[in-house]
Amino acid sequence: MLRMHNVSKIYRTDSVETHALREFSLTVNEGEFVSVTGPSGSGKTTFLNIAGLLEEFSNGSYELDGKDVSRLNDGQRSRVRNEKIGFIFQSFNLIPELDIFDNVDVPLRYRGLKAAERRQRIEQVVDLVGLGSRMHHLPSQLSGGQQQRVAIARALAGEPRFLLADEPTGNLDSGMAASVMELLADINRAGTTIIMVTHEAALAKRAERNISVRDGRVSSGAPVHIASAATA
Amino acid sequence: MTRYYLKLGLLSIRNNPVLSALMVAAIGVGIGACMTIVNIDYVMSGNPVPHRSDVLYHVQLDSWDPNKPANEPDKPPDQVTYLDGTALLDARKGRRQVLSYRSGRVIQPEDPDLRPFEVTARSTTADFFPMFDVPFIYGEGWGRSEDDNLVQVVVLGKEINERLFGGVNPVGRTVVMNGDTYRVTGVIDDWNPIPKFYDVSNGAFNDVEEVYFPFSVSIAKEIGSHGNTNCWKPTGEGGWKAFLNSECVWMQFWVELHGADEHRVYMTFLDAYAESQKALGRFERPLNNRLHDVMEWMQDQEVVEDDVQVLLGLAVLFLIVCLLNTIGLLLAKIMRRSGDISLRRALGASRGAIFSQYIVEAGVIGLCGGLLGVGLTWFGLKGIEILYGQFDFVGNLVRMDWIMIFAAIVLAIVSALFAALYPTWRACRIHPASQLKTL
Numbered sequence: 170m171l172r173m174h175n176v177s178k179i180y181r182t183d184s185v186e187t188h189a190l191r192e193f194s195l196t197v198n199e200g201e202f203v204s205v206t207g208p209s210g211s212g213k214t215t216f217l218n219i220a221g222l223l224e225e226f227s228n229g230s231y232e233l234d235g236k237d238v239s240r241l242n243d244g245q246r247s248r249v250r251n252e253k254i255g256f257i258f259q260s261f262n263l264i265p266e267l268d269i270f271d272n273v274d275v276p277l278r279y280r281g282l283k284a285a286e287r288r289q290r291i292e293q294v295v296d297l298v299g300l301g302s303r304m305h306h307l308p309s310q311l312s313g314g315q316q317q318r319v320a321i322a323r324a325l326a327g328e329p330r331f332l333l334a335d336e337p338t339g340n341l342d343s344g345m346a347a348s349v350m351e352l353l354a355d356i357n358r359a360g361t362t363i364i365m366v367t368h369e370a371a372l373a374k375r376a377e378r379n380i381s382v383r384d385g386r387v388s389s390g391a392p393v394h395i396a397s398a399a400t401a
Numbered sequence: 402m403t404r405y406y407l408k409l410g411l412l413s414i415r416n417n418p419v420l421s422a423l424m425v426a427a428i429g430v431g432i433g434a435c436m437t438i439v440n441i442d443y444v445m446s447g448n449p450v451p452h453r454s455d456v457l458y459h460v461q462l463d464s465w466d467p468n469k470p471a472n473e474p475d476k477p478p479d480q481v482t483y484l485d486g487t488a489l490l491d492a493r494k495g496r497r498q499v500l501s502y503r504s505g506r507v508i509q510p511e512d513p514d515l516r517p518f519e520v521t522a523r524s525t526t527a528d529f530f531p532m533f534d535v536p537f538i539y540g541e542g543w544g545r546s547e548d549d550n551l552v553q554v555v556v557l558g559k560e561i562n563e564r565l566f567g568g569v570n571p572v573g574r575t576v577v578m579n580g581d582t583y584r585v586t587g588v589i590d591d592w593n594p595i596p597k598f599y600d601v602s603n604g605a606f607n608d609v610e611e612v613y614f615p616f617s618v619s620i621a622k623e624i625g626s627h628g629n630t631n632c633w634k635p636t637g638e639g640g641w642k643a644f645l646n647s648e649c650v651w652m653q654f655w656v657e658l659h660g661a662d663e664h665r666v667y668m669t670f671l672d673a674y675a676e677s678q679k680a681l682g683r684f685e686r687p688l689n690n691r692l693h694d695v696m697e698w699m700q701d702q703e704v705v706e707d708d709v710q711v712l713l714g715l716a717v718l719f720l721i722v723c724l725l726n727t728i729g730l731l732l733a734k735i736m737r738r739s740g741d742i743s744l745r746r747a748l749g750a751s752r753g754a755i756f757s758q759y760i761v762e763a764g765v766i767g768l769c770g771g772l773l774g775v776g777l778t779w780f781g782l783k784g785i786e787i788l789y790g791q792f793d794f795v796g797n798l799v800r801m802d803w804i805m806i807f808a809a810i811v812l813a814i815v816s817a818l819f820a821a822l823y824p825t826w827r828a829c830r831i832h833p834a835s836q837l838k839t840l
Contacts (some may be wrong), residue, residue, distance in 0.1 A: 247751040
């Protein structure tokens with residue numbers, strides 16, 4: 170379970186204070202598939218960065234998987250990211266000089282798993298995303314959709330409790346996007362909690378719940394059919 | 402994880418060949434320049450007789466001009482007179498003692514097809530060989546009885562034995578030198594202590610002599626010194642005998658002493674000897690006798706020239722300049738890879754893991770730079786040999802042993818790691834979210 174309570178994030182420069190999140194409160198339950206939408210600058214990115222422990226916040230509290238993660242040091246945050254969170258990025262963010270196997274291996278290396286276990290997990294997740302026959306291809310030898318599948322495999326390899334996806338289909342054509350969304354839905358059905366930022370209403374509807382963010386606050390958080398009715 | 406980091410380091414070098422090559426070149430050139438000079442300094446300042454350097458003592462007696470010291474500031478002469486040398490030898494107050502001087506002979510080979518040729522020689526006493534740990538390929542040195550009875554024996558260097566006897570065992574055979582026949586007692590194996598500690602007065606980096614024969618024979622045959630001879634007053638009339646009784650210094654005296662007590666007792670003996678000479682009207686200067694072990698003596702004689710020390714300083718400065726360049730290049734390389742670092746941090750890499758990754762990569766670059774540096778050091782030494790080859794001693798200075806090769810590589814790796822500290826620290830500070838675009 171992910172629970173944020175009154176989280177605020179203020180970026181300060183010498184002359185300006187920017188409130189990226191204001192008293193942001195949200196609970197995501199285990200096994201949910203939540204989409205996050207909102208206009209540019211609304212705070213979605215900041216929310217995901219904080220949710221993924223990539224950024225610290227200014228005030229409020231944050232519990233992840235039942236534990237307060239507000240005051241973890243850098244090393245502890247790295248460990249939580251590695252063990253509990255999987256990331257899927259819009260631009261895939263694969264390491265170009267590493268083949269699929271080694272890309273998926275990256276988070277497992279930092280987990281300190283033994284070679285045999287890493288190999289087993291990698292083969293399992295790469296098969297799951299349908300790229301088992303391309304294990305030693307470089308990212309440049311794959312299509313965009315395939316690269317995003319590798320990124321999903323990398324996120325899944327560590328068996329995370331939460332998947333944080335940022336516009337996972339933003340760089341894909343509609344056919345590939347549908348296939349990736351299908352894959353995410355399968356992953357969610359298997360029990361992984363997913364929080365997905367997207368601009369596309371159609372994709373947001375694929376989630377169980379949509380959170381709308383505006384001016385750094387949750388402006389609505391309802392089951393998808395209500396949210397879509399309100400939008401209409 | 403080290404193997405993983407090593408793999409990443411090699412991949413990174415492969416994927417950034419130009420930047421990596423520049424870094425390797427910067428470190429390699431710096432190490433090459435530095436190690437060329439360090440190597441010469443190392444050879445010059447090395448211990449030529451490491452197992453025995455603390456029991457071998459060079460003796461100095463101040464028999465010099467009462468009006469001025471032999472060497473400033475107030476140092477006794479580096480060598481001893483025949484009178485004093487033979488007196489110390491006869492006293493036999495050390496465990497072993499050697500009195501010797503550099504001479505020269507003309508060898509007349511048995512083979513009529515070979516023409517007579519000159520050799521460098523050392524007129525010395527029997528203890529020379531065991532005391533200085535001289536290795537023999539055949540036979541051995543001679544004994545005290547040969548010294549006392551003026552027996553014409555000779556020890557050959559390996560090359561002379563090759564030339565005269567084709568390298569076979571010549572012990573018991575004879576060699577004719579300047580018309581006199583000498584019986585061969587032994588052949589020295591490869592032996593060339595650097596510096597040539599037992600006679601730095603005549604070239605600390607010259608080769609050892611080619612033949613060795615008894616001091617007593619040499620004196621009886623009135624064979625003069627081929628080394629430095631310094632006199633502070635005229636020898637007077639009387640030829641060889643007058644020269645032997647003169648105040649000219651031209652031979653080296655070494656004594657073997659073990660421990661502080663033996664050192665103290667011998668020093669007392671030297672002072673007593675000087676007092677006895679004062680009573681005879683010699684040694685008019687204040688008591689100033691000295692005993693230096695091998696390394697002290699090398700230091701006293703400033704075997705390592707000041708010029709080399711200055712060059713060494715310049716070479717180290719050059720290495721530092723190269724390292725500063727390497728820091729800039731590493732920084733550029735790491736900053737170009739900030740996206741990769743940010744991603745790894747997001748996927749769970751701690752700052753320590755990122756630090757380790759880039760430090761190992763720097764180590765790999767250092768290793769490559771070290772190997773290049775070893776090659777450049779070799780070229781540097783060869784260059785010095787070519788430039789200054791007309792000086793015989795240069796060949797003895799431009800050697801590179803395994804210790805120096807190892808030292809060059811270690812220095813390169815340490816230098817690269819040092820250069821990598823700041824760029825790697827910067828890498829660790831890259832924020833996990835900073836380069837992941839929208840997330």
